[in-house]
Amino acid sequence: MAKALVFDTTPLIYLIRASVAEPLRKLSNPKSAPEGVYQELMAGEVQGKPEASVIRELVDGNAITIARPRDPTLVSRLIKIAAEDESKPLHRAEAEGLAIAKELDGVLIADDHVARSTARLVQVESHGTGYLLGRMLQEGLITKEQAARKVAEMRKAGWRLSEDDYRNILDYLRTI
Secondary structure (H helix, E strand, C coil): CCCCCECHHHHHHHHCCCCCCHHHHHHCCCEEECCCCCCCCHHCCCCCCCHHHHHHHHHHHCCCCECCCCCHHHHHHHHHHHHHHHCCCCHHHHHHHHHHHHHHHCCCCCHHHHHHHHHHHHEEEEHHHHEEEEEEHCCCCCHHHHHHHHHHHHHHCCCCCCCCCCHHHHHHHHHC
């Protein structure tokens, strides 16, 4: 069985803004988001942010489940680990996602440097949004051209990505 994908906020926001919710729904991996991530996204609902209603549909349709870490002390430990090793803090919702990924032996999907470097420290597999586009491509849910277009659309929508990371993602997608 495919490993569970555990989402941080940013990948969900930009995949939805680039209209990739349907391929995301169809990915064969089980998908979940921490309750804190879901609450962050739902806070945008009153502001009319489109990702809020799409996330609600994905959750209501059981494409993404809302999860809580089984061990709440793990969240605190992860925040402490990040504080000791990073110059930026690990936010609670990110720590929840990391804890859930560790408990499920899943994959943390996060674009945040601190979340991904902390994942490496605690031996949790982690990848970013580009990886998800690659998974969609591998499963035949999008084409290479669509994947490259979606990366450009996400950048245009505000996804912060260095030129090097942008080129690396496009190169990665070309190799699939």
